Structure formats: C-alpha cells, structure tokens
Amino acid sequence: MKNKYLSYISDKHLLSCIENLHNSYLRAKADISKKKFYKNKIDVIKLTFDSRFNDLDEKTLIKAEISRQIDKSINNSIGTFHEEILGGIKNYEMGTLSGFDIKAKNDTLFADIKNKHNTMNSSSAESLFQKLARYADTYKQANCYWVQILSTKSFNEHWVSIINGKEYSHSRVFKISGDQFYQMLTGEKTALLDLYMVLPKAIDAFLKSNKKSKIPENSALTEISVGAKKSQRTILDEITFENYSYYLGFDKIK
Template sequence: MNNISNPKNKYVDFVEDEHLLKCVSNLFNSYLEAKKEFTKKKFYSNKVDVFKLIFDSKFNDLTEDDLIKLEMSRQIDKSVNNAIGTFHEEILGGIKGYESGYDIKANDESIFAEIKNKHNTMNSSSAESAFQKLARFADDHRKANCYLVQILAKKSFSKKWEAIINGKEYSHSRVHIVSGDKFYALLSGDPDSFFKLYEALPRAVEDFLKGIDPKTEKENSIIEDISTSAETTKRSILDEIAFENFYYYQGFKNL
C-alpha cells in the first residue's frame, strides 16, 4: 500500500514531524520511568558481577561512576528494548492509512502485524503464540496479510512464515515474517524509509531535548546513594558494591 509522502516535513516524509517528536517524547519518558523505578535495592538484588566490574574498570579505563552507569544500563536493557519496540510501533502507526493497536493494522484491515524489536527476543513458546495469533487474524479477515516484524533482523527479507515450533509444523498462506526495513517499505511505499528514519533521528532527538527542562534529566540517585554509603564505610565504591552483593560469602565481611 503506497502512501502520499509529505516533502515539507523536517525529518522524514512518511510521518508528520509532530508525530515523530511525540514518539521520541514517549520513548524519553520510558527511559525516565525505567531509571526512576531502578532503586539501589533493585540494583543489588539482580546481583552485580563484581569481577566483571574489575576487568571493565582496568581494561577499559572506566571510572567507578562509569561502571555503575554501565551496570545500570545493562540491567534495565530489557525494559528499554521493549520501549524501543513500542517506539517503532508508534512510528509505523503514524503512516497514513495505518494505526497502532495490534501492534499495527491497516485502517482497511488489509494488514495486521506484531512488532518485535530484535530477532532473538522470542522463545519457542512466544513464537508459537505469535504465529497462532496472526493465523487467527488472517482467518478472521479473509483479505488480510499478517506479519511478524523483526525490526532488527539478521538480514533484509520478507517471506511466508513457515516453521517447526515445539515439534509442530506451522504455515499459513497469508502469515509472513519480515525484517524491519521491508515492513517500513511496505507501509510507507518508500524502500529507504527505515534508513531515512535512522538519518533523521539524531536531529529529531536533539530538537526534542532542547525543549526539556534539564532538571527532568536528573541522574538516577543510585550513584549518589552508593557513593554516600561508601564514604560512610570508608570503602571504595567497587568494594562497597562487592560487600553489599556478597557480604554472606567467605571473606567479604572483611572489606
């Protein structure tokens, strides 16, 4: 389904500037929420690999603050990946003739799609569930094509989804699996639309951040909390993290 583009847009021609900035805003809020919910207690409950922190600090010449920021980023990675998948869903839903909801659908119900950010985020059970759901939509809408979209796939492709999942063969004439670039092209009518979004995003994000109150981006308090605790106990930050994680292991109470 080809769509009429808007060459007057500042960022990309297949969704309006206002919509793109709204999608960036929603993702920004998801980042803030993930950081806000990530307390020191949760940071420690996930068990920090203090040996990896030692190697990271020495081999990559990282400060102790850098180590905490990297570990925080690693631990909230799943939440962020989910939010980025939602970002793509919202962007695609802004293309004329489409809307987000499940996860993407054409207004004329000719296309339904489920969006996954990465190709490796589904286990066999979730893949089976996704296929069955798409097949039901295809059966309920006789003229619809249904897609599992892998935004970050191993290669560029679009094909009928045929697979053996949990020992069962799955196939449907109108259920497909497709890479992110091919699906963006399908909805926008522009084969380069995914690349154009990549090129435009740095400018869009910079423009969005110009209107944000700096206080909104305040750093998560975990670094301050751990630093204060380390000062009280007269430990280094790395020793403080090691003690809090492994005080019940032999020898760590001596830190």
C-alpha cells in the same frame, strides 16, 4: 501544507513520537536509587571479571553497570517508537493492550513488531506464531507479520519453522524485515532510510523547543558508597553482601 520531514506521517506526529521516546530516556535515566539498581540481582561474578579484565576502578565499574541497565530499558522503548511511527501512517493504527502492535484499519493486516531479530527464545517464537495464526484464522482477508526492524537481511517471506520440535506454517503468516515493512505500509521503497536520514534534524528541532528537561543524577552509587564506608567494605563487596547475604557464608563478607 507539505511535510518538512517525511511524506508518510505528519511533522506533528513525528515530533510527538520523538517526544515520547525522549520521555522514556528521562524516565530510564531518572534518579536510579540503590533499591532500583538492585531490583534485578547484580551479577557480582561478572563485575569482578569486568573490573580486572577491563582495568576499571569500582566507581567506573558501577557507573557502567547502571548505564547497562538504562540501555536495556531504552531498547524496549525504541521498539515502541517504531510502533508509534507506523501507527501514524494513513489507514493503519497501533494496538493498545490488544494483542497486536500494528493493524490495518480494515483488518487486512496485523503485525507484531520486534526491534531486533534475535530477541525471542523458542517459547516466545512459538507463542508469537500461534497468536498470528489465530488472527489469520479469525480475519480471513488478513496477512499477519512478525516484523524484525533490525534484521540480518532484507526479506518478506512465509514464516515456516520448526519450533520446540513442532513444524509451523500458515498461508497468511509471514516474517518481514523492517525496511520492507515500512515500504509495505507507506508505498515508499526507502521509507525506513528516509526516517533515519531526517532523525538528526527532527531531534535537534525537538530539543531546541524543549530545553526545560534536565536529567537528575543517579543516587545508587552514592548510597552504595556511603554504605560501604560504614561497613568498611569495598564497593563491590558491599554490593555482593547486600544482594547475597542470605547465601551460604556470604553474610561474613568484610
């Protein structure tokens, strides 16, 4: 039976990948409590500038910060989405807590997938190169790739770089853009474009068959607002006090 969406993975697999990402959205947007909102310390200095320079009232400001936290979580899930798509291509598979994201079943290819080209610092880049080099040394027939799904150009080249003052190169360690990696695994030049083009239709089909999921409201803003009312602080001052009351003088915020 001919696939409805893409030639290189089944319709069932594509819809399953979309469902997994949808669930990630639901989890990220699920009831964000004050405790969860405060998990990473809030940059109240930045929020102060945001409120003044962007002319935002406090509630709009906090909603924007909640959205930013949600978006950060979703960005990680988008990378997983690509791993799942690529792992559904014939002769390839995903890694699960195994040190690689994608491999050829015959051990001739190993890859680490990054959704964006600029998500690593120098220490992370050094660690990744060393890991890929170890795979290349262990599997003598394997080419190993740092895959940048969204990059600044289309390329497939040896990864040669000076990282933390050390020169790194290996005959079978490469870096590659998302379009060329999709082409390599599928044999189809426009494989990534094809995925992009079918997504609206496939997502609509998934949502149509999955009407039961509803995203609960966030409680963080309500909890903070209640606390601010009791303490007679502004919402921003309440956040500052609750995050930094142990800083010198901050316990006196009124």
